[in-house]
Amino acid sequence: MKILVTGGAGYIGRTVVSVLLDSGYIPVILDSLIKGPREFTEDQVFYCGDIGDSKILSRIFTEHPDIVAVMHFAALIDIEESTRIPSKYYTENLLKSQILLNSALSSGIKCFLFSSTAAVYRSSSPKDGLREDSPLEPLSAYAASKLMFERIVADICHEKKGFGVALRYFNPIGADPLMRSGPYNSDPSHLLGKLTKLPAGGTFTIYGNDYSTRDGTPMRDFIHVWDLAEAHVAALHFAMNSKEAGFEVINIGSGIGVTVQEFVDSFLGISKTPIKIAIGERRPGDSAGAFANTLRAKSLLNWSPRFTLDQGISDSLSWEKIWLAKRQRSDGVD
Template sequence: MSKKILVTGGCGYIGSHTVRELQRQNYDVVVFDNLVHGHLAAVEDAPVIIGDLLNPQEIRRVFVRHPDIAGVIHFAAYLEVGESMEQPGKYFRNNIQGTVNLLEAMLDAGVKHLVFSSTCAVYGTPERVPVTEEEPIKPESVYGASKRMAEQVMEWYDQVKGIRFTPLRYFNAAGASFDARIGDAYKPATRIIPVLMEYLLGQRERFFINGDDYPTPDGTCIRDYIHVDDLATAHIAALDYLWDGGESMAFNIGTGRGTSNMEIVDMVREVTGRDFEVEFGPRRPGDPVRIWADNTRAREVLGWKPRYGLREIIETSWLWHSTHPDGFG
């Protein structure tokens, strides 16, 4: 019989791609989402239980209704750095208390394996690139801190209750499914690629890059963009690792390659065949100059590797956004 996986936040961007990949690999899936940012249409063939992690009864009931859940992938959280600095309570409550409620429900049900969406934001501005998991942890935003605190909560549940977990510290999720059925529908768009797509579709009047005077070859910031389908396979590899008896451990999930904002612009011009104007705004406070992953641990321990690069990210993003200008709406 196939194993059943609970996916919290499975109606969201990364969650819905992971649900599809789980189903492709013949896992049974149950999704739990409060639809604050998620979309029912993003999940085609799995049961979706609408509920809020901040309500302990609602998440506990999921395990009662599905006593055969063998593992959990936990995406449900808020993730906007800027908003987290304005509304810290919203982030600490959802990202930490929500995680505590999930862990307690798992304990009640005897479920001991958890894959957690963490983020490279736990490293803040790294001292070295590429960033390994040994990089000092020093988040520079409430969002990053909330994710690190959630990791620490899990460390204690491992120590005192034996729940084993893998924080996957993703770099920048990007791209969409290759058949353009699902993609990034987060509104308002804040990530550079969807913002640029909205601009090309006439939904924004101007397109800005924040800062062109950074000490990088073209003056713009450098990030590690990882295709969302590569993130999906990393989660399944992490669950397999835990089921095989692997100990709790964090993994950096990125391509290992840095891409500047201008390289994105160039690839978008090439893929779409459109030329467009780029304006440069001031630097955004707190933006690290450059950050990309050392993914050696994930490759060696999980046997995972990214399959896609910037071209596939831009091609799938363009296909998704141009066929779904209003997301799922």
């Protein structure tokens, strides 16, 4: 069975491609390569193009009439940029996604899985974690575009008798444990990426240690990217087995809150990199943070995360070495 994977040359999409291959599916990748590296598409069924291009979509659906589902990862993901240039994010993430959704459902595809985000939730720290019905408050155009598209998927799946699933991810870390893919961004904005790129002797700043958390530093939920990818196959089975049209929203996180200080301590213990830690002022827009309540994922998908935080950090570090070596070889440096 074939699955169209948009954004399949990206960090998460490419990991899902590997899980699909391992599970006996044939992924068909559509990616413009605006971000993802071409290496991630090697030896795959790959179309280089834009999700908003109806010609390429109709070519794909004609050439692969056995595509049974779409997994939609393609998006722009820079939250800060989205607050400066919201129009770009509404065009790329919302309008183009609707072209893709219409094209898929009109071609007779019934299952549509969409990458949403925990950034749609209002900042709060309920004791049992953020549930799918926790209050919503997307603060950036990025998060708003994701929430708006969830609604579009729900409505259009209802109209066209499809089944949609929006997976709200928390913070993915790590790499494919078999090292087929992992983070590729040379200037990452997330915590683990920044720590990984820090040279020995460098200083890492934790912003704020006066939040209402165990040690005062903000709390996050880190999910191993392989766990996240496996959740997609579980969601695919759930959607394909659903007899009626419908739509579900499901959190995908580890269900464990880890403070930034705890994360940094784990990183230092595993990497043994001698770096200094400084405490800075809180950053505007940052919050105490929260973790996912994953009961819905467990009950609907029979999915639970398997990997530890340490495994995620360790896989990222192993992948970083492999990726740097690959890049140096392709740049002809060594």
